[in-house]
Amino acid sequence: MWAQVLTWSFGVALFTAGIRLAVPVLLAVLGEIITERSGVMNLGLEGVMLVGSLAGFITAHSIEQSTGMISVAAWGGLAAGLLAGAVMGWIMAVLTVTLRSDQVVTGVTLVLLGQGLTSYVFRQNAGLAGARVKGLDSWAIPGFSDIPIVGDILFNHNVMVYLTAVLVFLCWFFLFRTNWGLELRAVGENPAAVDTSGLRVDHIRYRAVMLGSALAGLGGAVLTVVQLNIFTENITAGRGWIAIALVFFSRWQPGGAMIGALLFGIADALQYRIQALGFKNIPYEFLLMLPYVLTLVALLWRTGRSAAPAALGIPYVKGER
Amino acid sequence: MISARSTSPLAVEMRGITKRFPGVIANRAIDFEVKPGEIHALLGENGAGKTTLMNLLCGLYEPDAGEIWLKEQRVWLRSPRDAIAAGIGMVHQHFKLVEPFTVAENIVLGSNRTLLREAPKRLNLRLQRLADQYGLNIDPSAQIWQLSVGEQQRVEILKALYRQANILILDEPTAVLTPQEAQELMATLRMLASQGTAIVFISHKLNEVMAICDRVTVLRDGQAVGTIAIQDCTERSLAKMMVGREVSLFRNREDEAQTTNHKPQSASPPALAIKNLWVISDRKLPALRGLNLVIQPGEIVGLAGVDGNGQRELEEAIVGLRAIDRGEILLTGKLAHIPSDRYSMGILTEFSVAENLVLKDVQHPPFQWKGLLRINYILKHATDLVQQYLIRTPSVKTQVGKLSGGNAQKVVFARELNRDHQVLLAAQPTRGLDIGATEFVYAQLLARRDAGAAILLISTELDEILSLSDRIAVLYEGEIVGEVDRASADIHHLGLLMAGKRERARDEE
Numbered sequence: 001m002w003a004q005v006l007t008w009s010f011g012v013a014l015f016t017a018g019i020r021l022a023v024p025v026l027l028a029v030l031g032e033i034i035t036e037r038s039g040v041m042n043l044g045l046e047g048v049m050l051v052g053s054l055a056g057f058i059t060a061h062s063i064e065q066s067t068g069m070i071s072v073a074a075w076g077g078l079a080a081g082l083l084a085g086a087v088m089g090w091i092m093a094v095l096t097v098t099l100r101s102d103q104v105v106t107g108v109t110l111v112l113l114g115q116g117l118t119s120y121v122f123r124q125n126a127g128l129a130g131a132r133v134k135g136l137d138s139w140a141i142p143g144f145s146d147i148p149i150v151g152d153i154l155f156n157h158n159v160m161v162y163l164t165a166v167l168v169f170l171c172w173f174f175l176f177r178t179n180w181g182l183e184l185r186a187v188g189e190n191p192a193a194v195d196t197s198g199l200r201v202d203h204i205r206y207r208a209v210m211l212g213s214a215l216a217g218l219g220g221a222v223l224t225v226v227q228l229n230i231f232t233e234n235i236t237a238g239r240g241w242i243a244i245a246l247v248f249f250s251r252w253q254p255g256g257a258m259i260g261a262l263l264f265g266i267a268d269a270l271q272y273r274i275q276a277l278g279f280k281n282i283p284y285e286f287l288l289m290l291p292y293v294l295t296l297v298a299l300l301w302r303t304g305r306s307a308a309p310a311a312l313g314i315p316y317v318k319g320e321r
Numbered sequence: 322m323i324s325a326r327s328t329s330p331l332a333v334e335m336r337g338i339t340k341r342f343p344g345v346i347a348n349r350a351i352d353f354e355v356k357p358g359e360i361h362a363l364l365g366e367n368g369a370g371k372t373t374l375m376n377l378l379c380g381l382y383e384p385d386a387g388e389i390w391l392k393e394q395r396v397w398l399r400s401p402r403d404a405i406a407a408g409i410g411m412v413h414q415h416f417k418l419v420e421p422f423t424v425a426e427n428i429v430l431g432s433n434r435t436l437l438r439e440a441p442k443r444l445n446l447r448l449q450r451l452a453d454q455y456g457l458n459i460d461p462s463a464q465i466w467q468l469s470v471g472e473q474q475r476v477e478i479l480k481a482l483y484r485q486a487n488i489l490i491l492d493e494p495t496a497v498l499t500p501q502e503a504q505e506l507m508a509t510l511r512m513l514a515s516q517g518t519a520i521v522f523i524s525h526k527l528n529e530v531m532a533i534c535d536r537v538t539v540l541r542d543g544q545a546v547g548t549i550a551i552q553d554c555t556e557r558s559l560a561k562m563m564v565g566r567e568v569s570l571f572r573n574r575e576d577e578a579q580t581t582n583h584k585p586q587s588a589s590p591p592a593l594a595i596k597n598l599w600v601i602s603d604r605k606l607p608a609l610r611g612l613n614l615v616i617q618p619g620e621i622v623g624l625a626g627v628d629g630n631g632q633r634e635l636e637e638a639i640v641g642l643r644a645i646d647r648g649e650i651l652l653t654g655k656l657a658h659i660p661s662d663r664y665s666m667g668i669l670t671e672f673s674v675a676e677n678l679v680l681k682d683v684q685h686p687p688f689q690w691k692g693l694l695r696i697n698y699i700l701k702h703a704t705d706l707v708q709q710y711l712i713r714t715p716s717v718k719t720q721v722g723k724l725s726g727g728n729a730q731k732v733v734f735a736r737e738l739n740r741d742h743q744v745l746l747a748a749q750p751t752r753g754l755d756i757g758a759t760e761f762v763y764a765q766l767l768a769r770r771d772a773g774a775a776i777l778l779i780s781t782e783l784d785e786i787l788s789l790s791d792r793i794a795v796l797y798e799g800e801i802v803g804e805v806d807r808a809s810a811d812i813h814h815l816g817l818l819m820a821g822k823r824e825r826a827r828d829e830e
Contacts, residue, residue, distance in 0.1 A: 073498075179433050186419045186430055196379075197431030198402035305427040310420065317380065 008149070014269050015153045019229065020259075022265025022291035023164045024049070024219040024236075028243035029250060029257040030171045031085075031215030035173060038208030039188035039311040040096055043107025045113020046240025048088040048213045049220035054118040056081030056221025057231040058125075060133045064176065070134040077162070077225040078218060085217015088114070089210035097205045114257065119233045126142055128231060130244070135226045136160060160222050167215075171254040171302060184208055188309030190314040199317050249299050251307035263298055267291035330393045332357045332488050332519035333378065338375055342409050347373040349543045350387070355488065362530040362551075364563055364757035365540035367614045367726065371523045374540070375490050378521075379411040382571070391488070410481025413639045414492040416473050418465045424448070424462040428480045452479055456512065470628065471502035473724035478509065489513065490521040495529055499627050500783060500816035507533050523673060525563070525756070526784075527556040535544035539563055578731050590653060591615045592744045592775030593639075598648035600634045600799075608634035610799040611648070614777075618743065621766065621776040623790030627819055630787055631799040636661055636748045636779060654743025661748035661779065667733040670722030675703035677721050678736050710735040727758030734765055745769055748779040763789060783815060788794075797821045 029043055036044045042048070046081065060077025064070060095106045122128055136158040144155040175181040184204055186194045191201045223239070224231050242264055250256030268291040275287050333355040336512070340348040350368045355361045365371045375573045376382050378389065380398040389396050391407055398404045404411075416428050435438065439447075448461040457475045465473060474494060481489055491510075493502040511532065514520055517727045524530050529552060530537055538548040539562040546562050554562075590680035593616040608631045616622045626632060637643035639650055640658050660666035668677045679699050680689050686700045702719035712731045714724055721729050730750070737745075747766060751759040766789055770776055780786050786793055787810060795818040803818040 130642045178436050178439055179438055180436065182422075182426060183431060186422065186426075189421060190417065193419050193427070194431065196381075196401050196411070196413065196417045198400070198405045199394060199431040200400075 004108060004198075009309070010273070012149055012152050015076045015266065016156070017269035017272070018262060018266030019090065020157060020161060020265070021268045022261040024223040024227070025239050025243050025246065025264050026164055026258060026261035027219030027222065028240060029246045029261055030167060030254055031212035031249065032243055032247045033212075033257060034088075034171065034175070034184070034215070034250050035209050035212030036247060036312055037188045037309055038184050038205050039191060039309055039314065039316070040205055040209050041107065041313045042089070042092055042110075042209060042212060043104055043244060044088065044092055044110025044114065044213075044238060044240075045107075045216050045243050046113040046238065048085050048092075048216040049223070049236045049240045049243075050114040050118045050234070051088050052081035052085045052217025052220030053224040053235055054121060054220075054231055055084035055217070057133065057224040058121075058128070060135075060225045061128070061131055065134055071136065073133060074136045075224055078221045081225070082214045082218045085220070086201070086210045086214040088217065089213025090206075092208045093209040096315065097202050097209065101318065103313050103315075115234065122231065122233055126211055131231075132229050133225055135229050138203060158226055160226050165258075166252045168258050175254070183320065185309070187316075188311055191311055195316070195318065201318075206317075216243070219243075238292065242292060245295055245299050248308075249295075249302050251302065252309065260298070262296070264291050264295050267294040268293040295297020323637075329357055331358075331390070332392065333521075334390040334393075335374070335378070336388045336390070338374065338377060338384050338571075340370075340382060341385050344761055346543050347785065348377070348384070351540070353538055353545065354548075357487070357519050358514050358517045360522055360534045362534035362537040363521055363523045363540065364525065364527075364530055364537050364559060364666045366525060366563055366757070367753060368755065369540040369563075370543040371540055372492060373667075374511060375411065375492060375521065375523060378404065378488075378497050379409050379490060387464055405486075408485060408487040409490070410456050410484060410486030410488070411490040412474065412477040412481065412492065412494060414494075414496065416477055418473060418476060421464060422467040423462055423464050424459055424476050424626075427465060427476060428461070428483050432484060444718070448479070448483070451483060455479070455482060455509070456510065457501050469502075470497045471505070474498070474506065475509075478508065482513075484677045487517065488519045488521070490523070492523045493525070494522070495524070495526065497628060497781070499819045501820055503529070527559050527585070528784075530559065531556060541565055551692060560756065589618055592618045592652075592653045593777060594651040595639075596649050596651070598635075598638065598650065599646040600638045600643055601646050602631075607646070608799050609638065612796075612799065612801055614794060614801060615773040616777055619770060619773045620791040621778055621789050621791045623786035624777060624779045624796050625783055625786045625793055625815060625819060626796035628782065630796050632748065632779050632781070632796060633661060634799075635796070636746065639746055639777075644665075654745060655741055657737040657740060657742035657745045657774075659730075659737060659745070659747040659750045661752065663730055663733050664722075668721045668729060671720060673718045674707065674712065674721055674732055675699050675717040675723070675728075675791045677732050678703045678706055678717075681736065681740065706735040706739060720775075726753045727755060727761075730754060730758060731761065734762070737767065738769065743774060745774050745776045746779075747776060749781065750778070751782070751785060783812065783819075787812070795819055 028049055028226065032042060032045055056077040059080035060073045063073035063076045092110055095101045096103050122173055138156055138158050141155040145151045175185060183199055184196060187201055187204045194204065195201050220236060224235060228235065246257060246260035246264065249260040271287040271290040274282070331354050333453045335351065337354040338351045338353070339346065339350050351374060353374065363374070371383070377384050378398070380401045380403050383399060396407055398407065425441065425448050428448055429444065445461040452459045452461070457479055459472065459475050459479060467529065468476070480488070494506060498506060510520055519605070522530070522534055534551050536548060536550050539546040539559065541563060595612055595614045597610040598609050599607060600609040613749060614622070619666065624632070625662065634643060638645055638657065664670060669680070679702060682688055685692070688695055700717055707714060707717055710731050712735065713728050718801065721732055724732070750762045752767070754762065766778065768777060778786065778789055787807070790807050792804065792806055793810050793815065794801045795815060797819065798821060802821065
């Protein structure tokens with residue numbers, strides 16, 4: 001049986017799938033990095049991803065059914081996921097930035113809202129159970145995809161994979177090379193400094209929370225529209241929580257987020273493959289656990305809050321010292 | 322020059338300013354004006370309304386009544402952005418800087434509206450030129466956390482100048498500086514004023530106001546008591562205006578020469594002996610590096626030094642809140658502790674006065690009986706102490722968090738001094754207190770000393786150290802860099818020691 005595992009083709013397939021599976025989590029991690037860099041901890045990520053995944057799926061499904069245009073349906077679905085995420089972010093921002101409610105409690109409540117809302121809508125629409133969408137085809141990058149091994153692993157994916165890789169760079173560029181990014185990070189470190197510099201702390205935080213949640217919503221939509229092509233209840237299966245753990249792992253750096261998400265994605269791909277190979281003596285529940293356990297173990301040797309934004313989790317009250 | 326000033330429009334004119342907060346009127350029909358090129362002191366005790374008045378001017382609050390005029394133009398300052406646009410810059414008492422950012426990033430924060438950031442090299446060069454122009458010594462590429470407090474203050478000043486402020490407000494700017502740094506600041510302010518900048522200097526330190534300002538406006542209980550030219554007043558007259566009565570603080574300072582003849586009981590064994598003490602800070606760096614200090618019964622040893630040189634760690638090590646890495650602390654008798662941060666170490670703000678007063682004794686009779694609290698004894702005990710220590714509180718059941726800083730500190734004093742003790746550790750005992758409460762604290766400390774207690778006074782206020790101490794030790798980067806008797810202490814020498822110039826300080830003598 002080990003002979004089947006230790007082959008080139010197994011390795012290539014593993015890494016190819018790992019990269020693909022990393023995408024939804026990576027989008028959520030990037031989003032949460034932006035949110036937390038502004039000083040807001042959005043623990044509602046799991047709920048945001050779920051709402052994004054359902055909004056995306058319903059939109060893609062109905063466009064596909066009514067027009068038959070597959071790629072329009074997929075992109076429409078992804079856009080819907082993005083928007084739905086932003087709406088969830090707006091709710092989070094109203095509660096935590098304007099009303100200054102506790103971020104941890106509010107975040108957890110947002111998860112419950114996402115789970116309840118998506119389960120309700122899913123059960124109300126009998127047509128959704130068993131429905132499928134076509135999603136996005138792979139697009140091999142001409143020239144690069146012919147490179148042996150590397151070409152297969154890196155350059156033979158659907159467009160969302162490439163886009164996400166670009167987003168990692170854009171995210172870094174936004175945070176560290178633009179004035180917006182400077183102001184956003186300043187709010188996360190010392191909001192009073194930003195306030196007295198003549199900027200609106202609340203505006204910056206609203207933008208950060210909504211942008212971050214939009215990316216998480218997009219991640220949810222990628223999962224249902226592009227990868228699994230179906231929707232079931234709780235389809236995100238804790239990826240939102242993993243994303244929060246990976247933000248710590250990444251030390252709030254987009255590059256670190258990519259490494260963390262790939263680790264999770266590859267572990268996820270590995271557990272699928274081991275299941276398929278039929279290691280009968282390992283209960284499949286343990287295999288399902290594998291990516292989560294690995295992520296938590298990886299987190300252990302990157303502990304320490306030293307890299308965290310200083311004002312993370314603290315509501316800003318004007319005029320307080 | 323004088324006539325030119327008087328005809329030029331006022332830089333700031335505030336007329337009939339009133340600002341209410343729930344339950345208090347912070348400013349009551351205040352008139353206040355500043356001329357261009359003038360250094361104008363805003364003097365008053367804590368809670369007199371100085372900071373509120375200036376927060377109105379820098380757009381953090383809006384007045385409930387009254388008008389603000391700048392250069393004969395009526396303005397409405399609804400946000401810090403409006404104030405910045407109007408040329409008002411404020412250096413807050415607690416700096417508003419982003420620690421992990423560079424000096425340059427902090428200075429341009431919020432004022433560059435392009436999408437992309439300016440290349441760091443170009444930006445640093447530009448800011449270096451600006452700093453040189455004003456003679457401010459700053460490295461634009463340094464990160465804030467690497468800078469001393471004095472340097473951070475220069476960053477704040479440069480930030481205001483970068484935004485072309487022609488009205489500069491400084492809130493208690495010398496509170497955190499060494500005497501030398503304060504001298505440098507004064508020189509900078511004089512230079513800025515000579516270029517036409519209007520400067521508001523908020524302070525409660527009379528000697529500084531006398532030394533640098535042209536005019537002074539005194540506030541008391543939210544009202545303006547008056548505005549006078551500095552040549553027409555003395556420290557004593559200003560103190561009287563500020564407090565509303567004669568103040569006895571000066572007697573301590575001026576007549577201390579007689580009282581310091583007081584002899585510590587040096588024959589007896591030391592009450593507190595610290596030997597080669599090494600302690601690690603939260604940042605995992607050595608905060609105390611082989612500190613040695615001995616205190617006899619009946620003497621006050623003042624530990625001078627700029628904040629952040631190991632004071633907090635020494636305090637925590639003595640009371641057992643921080644592990645000792647090497648060395649030893651020998652304590653003869655019991656310890657009373659007036660903590661540097663009374664709100665995090667001294668009292669529970671949500672608890673009542675009575676509860677705070679029995680906090681350390683609640684497990685002993687008569688305050689408990691078989692694990693049950695005996696409320697009557699606790700209330701009686703509190704009522705006695707409130708009378709004895711003149712704590713102003715609506716009732717002993719009032720939450721301590723609702724009292725003023727001075728009365729909260731009196732609660733700490735009452736609890737600590739009422740317990741049996743031979744050694745008293747008083748860390749920053751007057752921080753944030755007004756003159757009245759400071760008087761009380763000084764009297765209590767001197768009384769305890771005369772009763773034979775050994776007192777370690779940790780303070781960043783050099784005046785306070787000089788007023789109270791029998792012996793003065795200077796703490797710099799976790800070491801005692803010098804020890805002098807009060808009688809032979811000289812402020813210039815102490816200042817050099819506080820700045821770490823151990824060798825040069827000796828060479829100059």
